[in-house]
Amino acid sequence: MAVGVLSSALSMLAAIAEAQSIALPGLRAFPESFTSTVDGTLFIGRLGDGGIVRANSRTGEVVVFVAPGESESRSILGVFADDAANTLWACSNDLSALGGLSSGGDSGSALKGFDLRTGAAKRSVPLPGAHAFCNDIAVDSSGEVDGEQYIAVTSGWGLDAQGVQNGIDKILRTKTAVPKGGTILVFKLQ
Numbered sequence: 001m002a003v004g005v006l007s008s009a010l011s012m013l014a015a016i017a018e019a020q021s022i023a024l025p026g027l028r029a030f031p032e033s034f035t036s037t038v039d040g041t042l043f044i045g046r047l048g049d050g051g052i053v054r055a056n057s058r059t060g061e062v063v064v065f066v067a068p069g070e071s072e073s074r075s076i077l078g079v080f081a082d083d084a085a086n087t088l089w090a091c092s093n094d095l096s097a098l099g100g101l102s103s104g105g106d107s108g109s110a111l112k113g114f115d116l117r118t119g120a121a122k123r124s125v126p127l128p129g130a131h132a133f134c135n136d137i138a139v140d141s142s143g144e145v146d147g148e149q150y151i152a153v154t155s156g157w158g159l160d161a162q163g164v165q166n167g168i169d170k171i172l173r174t175k176t177a178v179p180k181g182g183t184i185l186v187f188k189l190q
Contacts (some may be wrong), residue, residue: 022060024053035081035088037116043088045076052076052090052114066090066114071121073112080137087122088114091134109134 024031028048036042042055043065050068055061066073066088078091090112109132113123127134169175 022055022057022062024055025062025064026051029053032076033078033091035079037081038083041081043079043081045079045090047075047077047095050075052079052088052119054119065119070119071112071114071124073110077134078136080139081116082139083116085139086116088116088119089137089139090114091137093134108132111137 022042024044024046026046026049029044029046030048031044032047034042034044036057040057042057044053044055046053046068050073051064051070052066053062054065066076073090073092075093075095076090077093078089080089082089091109092112093109094107109127111125111127111134112121113125114120115122
């Protein structure tokens with residue numbers, strides 16, 4: 001038993017010793033979310049600078065894969081690599097009042113789809129509602145339900161939503177009541 005525990009501990013230490021840091025380009029990258037493809041390629045959404053970085057998980061080589069403002073995107077939060085659909089999904093939100101990217105065209109929240117191999121824009125779906133906030137993305141593992149493909153996006157606030165909104169309202173000199181709980185939006189892809 002002790003040998004098994006020691007062996008596991010040594011394996012974990014070896015993995016930690018091989019870990020590497022991946023430097024992201026940009027002065028205000030502020031990574032919020034990352035995802036990977038089946039081959040280990042990493043995609044990192046940048047909250048401050050906007051855009052999406054692609055990183056080789058083995059070498060640490062990075063490139064800006066989706067340029068800031070591409071497809072009218074803003075600050076990038078959730079990202080999801082959908083290998084089956086060859087799509088990199090990204091949550092784009094207007095956080096310009098908080099110092100986020102302000103060069104994109106969308107003024108609200110949108111789900112963006114980019115080609116997983118080239119980064120070319122494939123689709124843009126604005127989220128409904130004045131206070132929509134795209135954050136997390138999920139696709140069922142098969143990629144299809146009854147012959148149709150769906151994607152689910154969380155939109156709304158988490159634990160201390162009113163506290164976060166109060167901070168935003170202070171900056172904007174507004175007053176916003178936040179509904180309790182969040183919303184999950186489900187889209188049928190065509």
